[in-house]
Amino acid sequence: MGNTSDKIKIITKYEGMPNSRSLDTYLSKGGYEGLKKSFSMQPAQIIEEVKASGLRGRGGAGFPTGLKWSFVPQNIQGPKYLICNNDEGEPGTFKDRYIAELSPHMIVEGMIIAAKAIGACKGYIYTRYEFFEEIKWLEAAIQEAYKAGFLGKNILGSGFDFDLDHYTGAGAYICGEETGLISSLEGKKGQPKLKPPFPAVSGYLGRPTVVNNTETFAAVPWIMINGAAAHKAIGTEKSAGTKLFSISGAIKRPGVYELPLGYSFERFLNDDCGGMIEGRSLKACIPGGASAPILTPEELKGLTMDYEAIAAKGSMLGSGAVMIIDDRMSMVELMKVIADFYHHESCGQCTPCREGTGWLANIMGGIYHKEGQKGDVDKLWTVAKAMEGRTICALSDAAAMPTKAITKKFGDELRAFIERGAGA
Amino acid sequence: MSETINFKIDGQSVSVPKGTTVMQAAYQMKIKIPHFCWHPGLSVAGVCRFCLVKVEGRPKLEIACNLQASEGMEILTDTPEVKEAHKWALEFHLVNHPLDCPICDQAGECGLQNYYMEVGKYQSQMERPKVLKPKALDVGGDLVLDTERCILCSRCVRFEKEVTKSEALGIFDRGDHAIIGTYPGKKIEHKYTTNLVDICPVGAFTSKDFRFKQRVWFLKDKQSVCPGCSTGCSIDLFAKEQTGTYYRIKPREGESNGYWMCDTGRGMYRHLNIETRQRFHYVSKNGQKIDIDQKESLNQLASKIKEVGPEHVSLLVSAQYTNEEYEAFFDFFVGKLGVKKVYQWREPTEKLNDFDGILLRGDRNSNTHGLMATLKKYGVGNQKIGNEFDIAVSSAAKVVIALVPEIPATFPSLQSNLQTLVSLNFVSFWTVNSEIEKIKGAKHVVPVKGFSEKKGSFTNHFGKLGHLTSPFVSVIEGINCVASTTRKLSEYF
Known part of the structure; x- marks a missing residue:
């Protein structure tokens, strides 16, 4: 299980401190020290350090962060861009807003270090517009950082220039997809772009661009200060470091928890979260946001919270949004909510997703409104299967994966509902 | 000198300049890879997801239109996996299509119909009510737009942006309620509107001039040259031979015109009729x-x-x-x-x-x-x-x-x-x-x-x-x- 040095706080270091968002508080516990350290390093060294730390993208896909940075061409003319994906939209996820609430400077610091590593001249924090408060806090942090000389021209006398702006999105789920986000930032309709070319080569305004999740940036300063080895020592062999988990459902203490990767699911649920609310029992769990395939209590036994262990069960760690489904929840309703969500959020470019998400929602609507047909559950699975792996971005898969899992694992419940509905 | 890439499509060897896509190569070799959104005269959109092919040694099917050929690559276009993908791609396109072929001018030369015979032939699994959208819209020029028939391939939008450099047309809303339309108060007003009818692979754009005049399978087409100006676009002229009546002109791929022709040229059949x-x-x-x-x-x-x-x-x-x-x-x-x-x-x-x-x-x-x-x-x-x-x-x-x-x-x-x-x-x-x-x-x-x-x-x-x-x-x-x-x-x- 690797090292699970219990409850180490990297991202939530400032939890419980008064005025935790202010620059002064942030500086009082080593804030911007990582930045200073990184300024004594060569860009390639920073990238190597992040690579060696084992840090993986915390937005959902878990792509190695240092590797992503290394794809950006180093010696080219013209601007490069850095974007913080703070468009937290995966249903069940509420961890990035917590970082903005707790330590917005940690995001800013992480971004400046990343900018130095890839040679970016300009960065944007892209936040969904529903995060009214978080937007204010982030903007305030940027202002403070400018005043303190951490942003702008000749940062800390290093000769390095980096400007950072905040951009408020309009709330579309698809703008959390990195190329959809770039389109939106460019002032276009928020639609993912065809790849290749990848953003590292041609991203924002056609220039090399790195997009990382908020939590990913927030982990960077700690790595700079404590070193790659210290980070690599936390968690498991392939899932290094800590992860924020936003857990919801009929449990005693829902909320955001920072846990070392590889942490026991049962311990998390029963000890940290206090277990199920009295009288409720665990029916299922969605371990990584709405697009992660649902897991049954059987599959949850002995599960550890890391990329590999959850993947081995046929699901994914995703954004770390753990949704606990209790015995009172109807799988018909859950499936309908999921189908409606992806139907509503599909950008409509790619045919399998545009028509498939609509079709799933259409069938689920029929079932929900007691017009279900006998073969509907199988059809949901068949349509979902045909939507997988065929589109520009992963939204189609995100709709297909939970649909396949629910119809396969809870198909009998859906079928029973259809039969009752038809008889009523 | 540009570098040459040697690769294979369905066992046939081909040499192409570096940067050529598999779709472009197949188009030149006259190997059919089903597609709706790709058009040789427009940029790659990669949205219809119909042109999926198998690349030997790679796990996922990939779209031929955005796949650059590389040395030694082996492409397969008709494995069972690819065929199944094509069948499903077509089925998705038809989920919300109204299937009003009997009253559609495109019938007989429609991508959906033709591909159904080639890759489809299944019983539709769609039994729920379809999404309804605006029909018979006058969007300007020679154009009537039926957004329900539209498969959102975006060829028309790209044509407007890239060829006529006009900005009247766009895709509005998203998901399966996305529709093609003109911006408020705008109409399509250039001299190349009927090209949208040609490049529309389905019956979403039909021509005011040709609408409801003739079923296309009664028409015979012959290669000719547009006499409308000194450009001399290559054209196909369509007439009903029994009555000796000319009905329409469409551009044919040619050196002087590429893939397009102007609306003025489209009218060059009128003076030929007996009246x-x-x-x-x-x-x-x-x-x-x-x-x-x-x-x-x-x-x-x-x-x-x-x-x-x-x-x-x-x-x-x-x-x-x-x-x-x-x-x-x-x-x-x-x-x-x-x-x-x-x-x-x-x-x-x-x-x-x-x-x-x-x-x-x-x-x-x-x-x-x-x-x-x-x-x-x-x-x-x-x-x-x-x-x-x-x-x-x-x-x-x-x-x-x-x-x-x-x-x-x-x-x-x-x-x-x-x-x-x-x-x-x-x-x-x-x-x-x-x-x-x-x-x-x-x-x-x-x-x-x-x-x-x-x-x-x-x-x-x-x-x-x-x-x-x-x-x-x-x-x-x-x-x-x-x-x-x-x-x-x-x-x-």
Whole structure:
């Protein structure tokens, strides 16, 4: 299980401190020290350090962060861009807003270090517009950082220039997809772009661009200060470091928890979260946001919270949004909510997703409104299967994966509902 | 020199320049990979997800349109996995399609129908109510838009952005309620609107001009060249042979036009239909029009020329006839008879050097280059194009042979010109259209074939030949082109 040095706080270091968002508080516990350290390093060294730390993208896909940075061409003319994906939209996820609430400077610091590593001249924090408060806090942090000389021209006398702006999105789920986000930032309709070319080569305004999740940036300063080895020592062999988990459902203490990767699911649920609310029992769990395939209590036994262990069960760690489904929840309703969500959020470019998400929602609507047909559950699975792996971005898969899992694992419940509905 | 890539599609080896996509290579090799959104003349959108192919050694199917060929790559387009993917891609396209084929103009040449026969043939699994969207919208130009039939391939939007550089059209909303439409208060207003009908793979865009006129499977198409301006776009001309009625023109991929043509050119079939054609030879005597047969007609013309002598004959020639016709015409009149006075009949309002930046040129004659070259060869006529019509009229000879402009639509002054000519001494009008019939007192009229009914060539603006190789039978029996008419006339000398 690797090292699970219990409850180490990297991202939530400032939890419980008064005025935790202010620059002064942030500086009082080593804030911007990582930045200073990184300024004594060569860009390639920073990238190597992040690579060696084992840090993986915390937005959902878990792509190695240092590797992503290394794809950006180093010696080219013209601007490069850095974007913080703070468009937290995966249903069940509420961890990035917590970082903005707790330590917005940690995001800013992480971004400046990343900018130095890839040679970016300009960065944007892209936040969904529903995060009214978080937007204010982030903007305030940027202002403070400018005043303190951490942003702008000749940062800390290093000769390095980096400007950072905040951009408020309009709330579309698809703008959390990195190329959809770039389109939106460019002032276009928020639609993912065809790849290749990848953003590292041609991203924002056609220039090399790195997009990382908020939590990913927030982990960077700690790595700079404590070193790659210290980070690599936390968690498991392939899932290094800590992860924020936003857990919801009929449990005693829902909320955001920072846990070392590889942490026991049962311990998390029963000890940290206090277990199920009295009288409720665990029916299922969605371990990584709405697009992660649902897991049954059987599959949850002995599960550890890391990329590999959850993947081995046929699901994914995703954004770390753990949704606990209790015995009172109807799988018909859950499936309908999921189908409606992806139907509503599909950008409509790619045919399998545009028509498939609509079709799933259409069938689920029929079932929900007691017009279900006998073969509907199988059809949901068949349509979902045909939507997988065929589109520009992963939204189609995100709709297909939970649909396949629910119809396969809870198909009998859906079928029973259809039969009752038809008889009523 | 660009690098060459060798790879295989379905076992066939192919060499292409580096940067070529698998789809482009397949298109050149005439290997069919199903597609809706890809078009050789537009940027890659990669959204229909129909052109999925298997790349040996890679786990996922990939879209051929955005897949650059690389050395040694092996592409498979018809494995069971690929076929299943194609079938599903088609099924997704049909989920919310209204299937109103019986009343759809696209029926018979529709991508959805054609692919259904090739990759589909399944029982539809869609049993729920379909998404309803706006229908029969007038979006400007020649266009009627049915957003329910639309499969959102975005070809039209890309055409507008990339070819006409206009911004009236966009995709609004998202998901399965996304629709193609014009921005508020905007209409599609350029001169290339019917191209949207051509590139629309389904019946979303239909042509106001062609709508509900004919089922396409009753039409026969033949390759031709657009006579509407000096660009000389390659075209397919569509007619119903049984009735001899022309219905429409579509562009054919060609060197001078790429994949497109203008809306003005689309109308070049209208003057070919029988209602607007000159059908008989006739002469006027005492204000009375008398129909005569060809023999009598040419005999009378020959007698008139002999009577006045070639020195009193002049030729007034429009630049809308073929190189072969000019050759025969001038060979006889100038070469054999020794006629010296030759004038070009041109539209005074035309701005020869105008160009709209896409295809349409100010010179609305199909064969200005060809005519100039023939005049030069015979050493007659003015080598600079000016308004020679007035000179021709003022210096009128006793006999004028006039090759009347074929296409009234490109010649706004035609009626007034004809009126002027009728008042002259003796003018023999050789004409495709029947505009002369509207004017009383034409002394001699000879019907000739239109561009769709004869073989021959035009020399376009760039000096390239466009060949009229597969003519339709003439809608009027017993008439000849200018070349054969001239040869028949020469028999009387």
